[in-house]
Amino acid sequence: MKLLALAVTAVLTMAPANPVEPVEVTVPGPAGPLAGTLIDPGGKAPAILILPGSGPTDRDGNNPLGVAAAPYRLLADALAERGIATLRADKRGMFASKAAIPDANAVKIADYAADAHAWVDMLRQRSGRACVWLLGHSEGGLVALKAAQRPEGICGVILVSAPGRPLATVMREQLRANPANAPLLDAAMAALDALEAGRRVDTATLPPLAGLFAAPVQGFLIDVFAQHPAELAASLHVPVLMVHGDRDIQVSLADAQALAAAARGSTLKILPGVNHVLKSVASDDRAANIATYGNPSLPLAPGVADAIAGFVSARR
Known part of the structure; x- marks a missing residue:
C-alpha cells in the first residue's frame, strides 16, 4: 500500500480546448432504461463511471433528505476541465431511472454492480475505450468493489469516502x-x-x-x-485508489486505512480539511460540517479532482 498525504498530485492530462457539453444517455435496465449524464472530451481521455452513495442519492450527489451539495456534478465538471470523461447515473428505480424496476427498494448490491457493468459496456462500445474506471462514493464504493470482482472492461477502482468495514x-x-x-x-x-x-x-x-x-x-x-469491503478489496487485481477527507464525519479514516491495507499495491490519498460531500471544512465543528451538505454554492474541495485525475492519467 502506497500512502500519499497532503501533497496535491500533478495532473498529467491537458484540459480540453473547449468546454464539453453533457449528453444524456441510457442503457437497458431490468424493466426500463437506466439514465445518466456523460461528459466526454473524446480521444484517449480516461473515462470514469461515478457510482452514488446510499439512499435516494441522484446522479449529481443530491438527495431529498437534505443533501444539495452536488458533489458528483462538481466532480464531473472538474474532471472534464482536466480532460477526464465521466458518466454519472441515477440508480435503478430512482429519478430518471425510475422505470428500471417497479420497487427501488427491491435491490441488492449485486444488482447495482450489474448496472455498473451495463454502463461500462455501453461506454466502451460508444467510445472504443478498452476499459472504464469505477469511482464509488460512500456506499457506492461497495458497489465498485463488488463490480470489480469481475474485472472485464474495468481499468481500476477509485474509492471516495468509502467504508472499509461492514x-x-x-x-x-x-x-x-x-x-x-x-x-x-x-x-x-x-x-x-x-x-x-x-x-x-x-x-x-x-x-x-x-x-x-x-x-x-x-x-x-x-x-x-x-458485505465485507476489505475482503472484496483484498481480492482485486486492478489498480485501486482511496481518496478520503480527514474531516469526514460519516466514514472514518479507519475505513480508508482498512481498504488500503487490504488492497495490494493500492494508493491512499488523505485530503486535509475535506468532508464526506467533498467540501472544505475549516474546523471540527459538527454543525458547520453538516451545513455544507445543503449548500450547492460551495465549490468542490481543492485536491479532490487532482488526486483522481493524476491517478488515472498516470495509468493509461
Missing part, C-alpha cells in the same frame, strides 16, 4: 458520534444486530428510528450488512 459497523459508529442520538442508541444497536444477523425488525417498536430501519428497505440492509 456497513452495520460504520452505522453504529455514526449513530454513537451524534450526542443527540443517546436516547435511541439501545434500540438502534439492537436493530442493527438483528439485521446484521439476517433478521427483520418490527419498526412499531422503534418509532423514532422507523425511517432508518423502514420495513421496505430491510431486505437491502440485510444484504448490504453481509
Whole structure:
C-alpha cells in the first residue's frame, strides 16, 4: 500500500480546448432504461463511471433528505476541465431511472454492480475505450468493489469516502458520534444486530428510528450488512485508489486505512480539511460540517479532482 498525504498530485492530462457539453444517455435496465449524464472530451481521455452513495442519492450527489451539495456534478465538471470523461447515473428505480424496476427498494448490491457493468459496456462500445474506471462514493464504493470482482472492461477502482468495514459497523459508529442520538442508541444497536444477523425488525417498536430501519428497505440492509469491503478489496487485481477527507464525519479514516491495507499495491490519498460531500471544512465543528451538505454554492474541495485525475492519467 502506497500512502500519499497532503501533497496535491500533478495532473498529467491537458484540459480540453473547449468546454464539453453533457449528453444524456441510457442503457437497458431490468424493466426500463437506466439514465445518466456523460461528459466526454473524446480521444484517449480516461473515462470514469461515478457510482452514488446510499439512499435516494441522484446522479449529481443530491438527495431529498437534505443533501444539495452536488458533489458528483462538481466532480464531473472538474474532471472534464482536466480532460477526464465521466458518466454519472441515477440508480435503478430512482429519478430518471425510475422505470428500471417497479420497487427501488427491491435491490441488492449485486444488482447495482450489474448496472455498473451495463454502463461500462455501453461506454466502451460508444467510445472504443478498452476499459472504464469505477469511482464509488460512500456506499457506492461497495458497489465498485463488488463490480470489480469481475474485472472485464474495468481499468481500476477509485474509492471516495468509502467504508472499509461492514456497513452495520460504520452505522453504529455514526449513530454513537451524534450526542443527540443517546436516547435511541439501545434500540438502534439492537436493530442493527438483528439485521446484521439476517433478521427483520418490527419498526412499531422503534418509532423514532422507523425511517432508518423502514420495513421496505430491510431486505437491502440485510444484504448490504453481509458485505465485507476489505475482503472484496483484498481480492482485486486492478489498480485501486482511496481518496478520503480527514474531516469526514460519516466514514472514518479507519475505513480508508482498512481498504488500503487490504488492497495490494493500492494508493491512499488523505485530503486535509475535506468532508464526506467533498467540501472544505475549516474546523471540527459538527454543525458547520453538516451545513455544507445543503449548500450547492460551495465549490468542490481543492485536491479532490487532482488526486483522481493524476491517478488515472498516470495509468493509461
